[in-house]
Amino acid sequence: MFAIAFLFFILLYLFISYLLALGISKLFSVKGIKKQTTKNIVFGFMVALVMWDWIPMELSYQYKCSNEAGFTIHKTLEQWQRENPSVWETLSARALPEEYLVKEHMYEKSGVYEEHGERYYQLPDGTQLEASFNIHGDTYVDIIRSDGSRAYWLNQRFASDKIITQYWFHINKQEERIIDTQTNEILARRIDFGTNILPLGLGKELKDYKFWMQKNSCWKKENKNKWLVNGYAFSQLKSKLRNIDGERK
Secondary structure, three states: OHHHHHHHHHHHHHHHHHHHHHHHHHHOOOOOOOHHHHHHHHHHHHHHHHHOOHHHHHHHHHHHHHHOOEEEEOOOHHHHHHHOOOOHHHOOOOOOOHHHEEEEEEEOOEOOEOOEEEEEEEOOOOOEEEEEEEOOOOEEEEEEOOOOOEEEEOOOOEEEEEEEEEOHHHEEEEEEEEEEOOOOEEEEEEEEEEEOOOOOOOOOOHHHHOHHHOOOOOOOHHHHHHHOEOOEOHHHHHHHHHOHHHHOO
16 A cells, blocks of 8 residues: 555656756746756756666676676586596485584474474584474475674585675675585585665565565576576576485485
8 A cells, every 4th residue: 555655756856856946947047048958957866866776786786696696616516526436326305414503492293383493503613403303204404604694504525505695786696505514615606786775565675665676586487598507597407416316316
């Protein structure tokens, strides 16, 4: 409802701006300058008060999408396997370091929630693991590093994380990475851009009502090759490492 009201306000603002520009052009037209030119200048100024950051955002966003966005593999899994012989066969998303288990909770089935549990691990380097699991054996593990940053456990050697960097004009950079947790080497990286403008009606801040500046992703059907390497998307590579037990069968 508020979103509709805001759209009405924008249209009303534009209408009032037009009337104001029309009135000023009649009252203050300078000799040698046409009334239409004066009206255009005043109306443009009124629009710029609200939309001044739209064009800079659009130019910056398009540049970053063209020059920085995309999916890159820095080291293939085949290369990694050659450098780490006999390790690939030991990897599993469920192989958690049980020697560092510090706490466990089990929850009985309640309503729509089936029986499930949580386990907490404290590693020697200060890293914490928070594992959620269910009776089917599905395990989801969050990694909390000693510096407070977070990542998602894929198996004993691989994790994925996401870094969000804020730029001018509401643009944010979303960098997803697949990392070898033992060497901190980045095997793959996906960079995308968007804006921190929420869909109209969902935001609570004034900026969220600049619906004309909302951008979700650089991905487009015509540039899909930027998001595929050897037929793999980043999400597929992450899933391959996450479901590595099934991949080996």
